[in-house]
Amino acid sequence: MIPLRIKVDANADEPFVVRLRSFEGSVAGDIPIALDARDVVLERVSDAAEYRGEGGCIRVHGIDPSQIDGDVLLVNPHRGSADRLVRASSPHNTFLVTERCDQLCVMCSQPPKAHHVDLFAHFEAAALLAPEGATIGISGGEPTLYKEELLNFLVQTMGKRTDLRFHILTNGQHFDELDMPMMRSLERERIVWGVPLYCRSPEVHDEIVGKQGAHARLVETLGFLCRAGAQIELRTVLMKRNAPGLTALARFITSTLPFIQTWAIMQLESIGYARQNWQRLFHDSSAEFDGVGRALDLVRSRGIEAQLYNFPLCTVPASYRHLAPPTISDWKRAYLDECRDCTIKDGCGGFFEWHPKKHGYAKLGAQS
Ligand code: SF4
Missing domain, CATH: 3.20.20.70 (Aldolase class I)
Structure with a gap:
């Protein structure tokens, strides 16, 4: 089954929304996608996928970054998890x-x-x-x-x-x-x-x-x-x-x-x-x-x-x-x-x- 909740580390006090950009310089057609203040961009993949944006860094565990490119997450730092509120590749x-x-x-x-x-x-x-x-x-x-x-x-x-x-x-x-x-x-x-x-x-x-x-x-x-x-x-x-x-x-x-x-x-x-x-x-x-x-x-x-x-x-x-x-x-x-x-x-x-x-x-x- 496709997971709707994934494991995430984030250094924050309150839940927040981010959009994942798994590929630097992602493009829509020939046009580079402009980054929003809530976008976080993939920096590197080690034991976790590390994304960085204006608000700081999050680490995503247990899922390939290519599967979550463009996804919009509600990150709950206290639980160490995030809900995939919008899966970019899905109509559901x-x-x-x-x-x-x-x-x-x-x-x-x-x-x-x-x-x-x-x-x-x-x-x-x-x-x-x-x-x-x-x-x-x-x-x-x-x-x-x-x-x-x-x-x-x-x-x-x-x-x-x-x-x-x-x-x-x-x-x-x-x-x-x-x-x-x-x-x-x-x-x-x-x-x-x-x-x-x-x-x-x-x-x-x-x-x-x-x-x-x-x-x-x-x-x-x-x-x-x-x-x-x-x-x-x-x-x-x-x-x-x-x-x-x-x-x-x-x-x-x-x-x-x-x-x-x-x-x-x-x-x-x-x-x-x-x-x-x-x-x-x-x-x-x-x-x-x-x-x-x-x-x-x-x-x-x-x-x-x-x-x-x-x-x-x-x-x-x-x-x-x-x-x-x-x-x-x-x-x-x-x-x-x-x-x-x-x-x-x-x-x-x-x-x-x-x-x-x-x-x-x-x-x-x-x-x-
Ligand atoms: S019609 Fe659907 S439910 Fe029935 S055998 Fe084919 S795939 Fe399975």
Whole structure:
């Protein structure tokens, strides 16, 4: 697995953000890259890679400098480590804004914690150093628990870096009309809001997210986002509990939420609560795809884009595979022994690194 946290020595009192320049005189095309005050340049490699910049020196251990050229790190000198906030060579960069959440979803991949540390100043510094045209994910916990800070962060970074785009996950429980002017001031084309809706039935949705009234509040928020002109990616994690209601949800989307950009039906990630409850939650879509197929057909027949996220390609009938892009991030993607000679592996997102060996799919195997 690609490491997101690396070992770093730095002589400083507080955490700080730097960008690594592993090759002196790095160039973009024929143009030498101008150094920023936060850049540190590789000086030498011994038992560690030593970088020096205006603020001093850092030593990076255990990773080849060529793999981290252009990466933006949040260095924590007390822990002796750094988080790779932006990996320059990857399209999958996400800022984890908080681990707090006001919901408790049965399949949560990152069970919430009470503790919160505000890192927005570091996130802003990191975003400003991201590669040209980058898309940055924002996730949690629930990012909009810190809505004011989040919106200010977006205004600042989008104003200073007009090439950046954002993909923001939110449970849609915290917006209100007072947020409308700020939401409308953000360039809609540059932000996609990923919002989960699990079922047409309020009872089932509320049961899945562990919060009474969440469905009603969410539907209000979707209307709010529509009026704000926001791009919405509606997300539905497929589970035994909501699979039977997929067609009803598709009808609800076409009748009430036709303004969404994309409906993403997502396979379950076996980590956090989902791992603990795997047998109870996992819906084998390779054996029972009909409901998924009907739901896709229905929304697509009304001109709404629909996609399958985190579905291994061979578990999807051939006629729907073009709707299943490889969505699992590079740093957590893995393939099974069964995949070794598969001819469609290049277009397949495979599995989460932590997917159980007994994968649960009745129909899976290399395509020849
Ligand atoms: S065998 Fe593996 S690589 Fe091939 S489609 Fe299935 S999951 Fe993907």
